[in-house]
Amino acid sequence: MAIACVSMSAMGETPMPGGWSMSMTWSRMCGQTWPRAAASFIGMWIVMMVAMMLPSLAPMLWRYHETAGRLGHSRAGRLTACVGLGYFMVWAALGAAVFPPGAALAGLAMQWPAFARSVPVAIGAAVLIAGMLQFSAWRARHLACCRDTSHCVVEQGRGRSSAAADVAxxxxxxxxxxxxxxxxxxxxxxxxxxxxxxxxxxxxxVTAAITAERLAPNGGRVARMIGVVVVAIGGVMLAHAFVRGAIAIAPR
Incomplete structure (x- = not known):
């Protein structure tokens, strides 16, 4: 998995107007169809998400396996694998959803230099908004659900003897x-x-941030600290993009 992540990071990047580089993962290779390009992207996306999410997911899976075993399930390992498969299917679906708009934006950036020059501003704004999201009550509720492992197999122990029902x-x-x-x-x-x-x-x-806020004793405080750092980074990126853009259009 580490080798796969390294190979993904080594994929070529194209220098773009505005001083940034676009990853070729959003583009078709020579002779490649769009369905094959999408499948390649989703495959790399899944590998990346497994590598990033497994450190914070592993304790929950271990707790699930232990609880299933205590409740007398002889197929605890298989059920735990089903939990992990269902979890990463959500991330696979997300990868399939982000590829079409990402590829479309990459195509626009390749064709329209004016659009490409605006991308650094959009990136800085996206990072800034992502940092602000760390402080929202909506996100805090989902973080609490991610941290909670007390209800791992409670429903499963209520008379569901069918193997198909347990897997479902x-x-x-x-x-x-x-x-x-x-x-x-x-x-x-x-x-x-x-x-x-x-x-x-x-x-x-990103992996370190996700793992820290999921596993640290005070995850909410860690999430807010991460938010402060990300907001600062986004602000710096946004300011740098504006300054760079102003220099680019200044009369010579």
Missing amino acids: HAWRHGVRRGLHCACCCAGSTAVLLAAGMMDLRVMAA
């Missing part, structure tokens, strides 16, 4: 967790997409 419940539990996580990580995902999806430094920073 485990799958639904993973999907619910994935939906809460995707909502909670909306800002982090925006930062990842805007600031460098294939940049290992950005990936490492």
Whole structure:
């Protein structure tokens, strides 16, 4: 998995007007169809999300496995795998959803230099808004759901002896967790997409932030501290983009 992430980060980037570089993951390779390009993107997206989310997801999966075992389920390992599969199916669906608009914006940037020059401002604004989202009550509710592991297998222990019913419940539990996580990580995902999806430094920073706010004793305070840092970074990026743009259009 680490090798796959390194290879993704090493993919080519195209220098663009405005002083930024666009990852080629949003574009078709020579002779590649759009469906194949989308499938390639989603595959890389899933690998990246497994690497980023597993550190914060693993304790929940372990708790689920232990609880299922205590409740007498002989298929605890299989049920835990179903939870993880349901969880990452949500992230796969998100990857499928972000590729079409991302590819469309990449195409616009390649064709219209004026649009490309505005991208650094949009990136700075996206990072700034992502930082502000860290302070919202909506996000705090989803973070609380992501941190809560007390209801892992409670419903599953209520007389569901059918193997199919147990698997269906485990799958639904993973999907619910994935939906809460995707909502909670909306800002982090925006930062990842805007600031460098294939940049290992950005990936490492986002992974550390997600893991800290999920596993630290006071996750809400950690999330707000992260928000302060991200807002500051977004503000600096936005200011730098405006200054760079002003210099570019200044008469010589």
